[in-house]
Amino acid sequence: MSTTTTVPSSRTAAAETRLFPVPGIVRDIGLLLARVLLGVVLIAHGWEKLVTNGAGATGQFFDSVGIPAAQTAAVFAGVVELAGGILLVLGLLTQVVAVLVVVVMFGAYLFVHQGAGIYATNGGWELVAVIGLAVAVFGLVGTGRYSLDALIAGRRAAGARRTTA
Numbered sequence: 001m002s003t004t005t006t007v008p009s010s011r012t013a014a015a016e017t018r019l020f021p022v023p024g025i026v027r028d029i030g031l032l033l034a035r036v037l038l039g040v041v042l043i044a045h046g047w048e049k050l051v052t053n054g055a056g057a058t059g060q061f062f063d064s065v066g067i068p069a070a071q072t073a074a075v076f077a078g079v080v081e082l083a084g085g086i087l088l089v090l091g092l093l094t095q096v097v098a099v100l101v102v103v104v105m106f107g108a109y110l111f112v113h114q115g116a117g118i119y120a121t122n123g124g125w126e127l128v129a130v131i132g133l134a135v136a137v138f139g140l141v142g143t144g145r146y147s148l149d150a151l152i153a154g155r156r157a158a159g160a161r162r163t164t165a
Contacts, residue, residue, distance in 0.1 A: 024145070025145075027144065028144040028145040028146055029144075029146070030144075031138075031142075031143060031144030031146075031147075032091075032143075032144055032146045032147070034134070035088055035089065035091060035138060035143055035144070035147070036088075036089050038085075038088060038131070038134050038135060038138075039084075039085040039086065039087075039088035039089035040085065040089070041085070041131065042081045042082070042084055042085030042088060042101065042131070042135075043081070043082055043085035043086060043089075044085075045081045045085075046077075046078045046079065046080070046081030046082025046083070046084070046085055047082055049074060049077060049078030049081065049082075050075070050078035050079070050082060055071070055074050055075050055078060056071075058074035058077075058078060059071035059073075059074035059075070061074075062074045062077075062111075065111050065112050066111060067107070067111050073107070076104075077104045077107070077108075080100045080101060080103075080104045081101070081104065084097040084100055084101050084135075088135070088138070090147070090148050091143035091144070091146065091147020091148050091149050091150065092147070092148040092149060093149070094138050094139060094142070094143050094147070094149050095139045097135065097139070098135045098136055098138055098139025098140075099139065101131065101132065101135040102132050102135060102136050102139075105128040105129070105131050105132030105135075106132065108128045109125050109128050109129065109132075113125035113128055
């Protein structure tokens with residue numbers, strides 16, 4: 001006698017870990033709202049580095065806290081935050097954005113916030129940790145149905161189905 005074992009799909013396994021199931025549309029709207037809010041925060045920080053304060057002043061600050069290649073790092077951080085925020089709002093290239101933003105937030109933690117405790121009001125690391133963690137979650141879990149990443153993935157899957165049919 002043979003026994004057949006079925007392995008649950010990742011979607012089924014994920015649903016089984018929730019205490020209260022959430023309808024797909026609610027999940028996707030929640031991901032959209034969280035992604036847009038996080039993107040706006042990143043846009044504001046990138047804009048501040050590049051435009052409000054200017055890349056030169058940001059570079060001087062980076063130099064004062066010991067960041068190597070301070071001027072280049074200032075431009076890199078500002079562009080990653082500004083462009084990454086825009087891409088996050090759109091839900092486009094989210095995994096790439098996640099990696100780059102996590103790198104910037106880790107650098108901010110190491111060079112600026114590490115020794116100041118947890119609270120952002122005292123210059124602490126809570127904001128960079130939350131931004132880094134939130135963007136990492138989007139990179140790992142995905143952006144939800146309402147994103148350009150999902151649209152592109154759907155078109156790829158449809159194209160693959162047409163070529164194999």
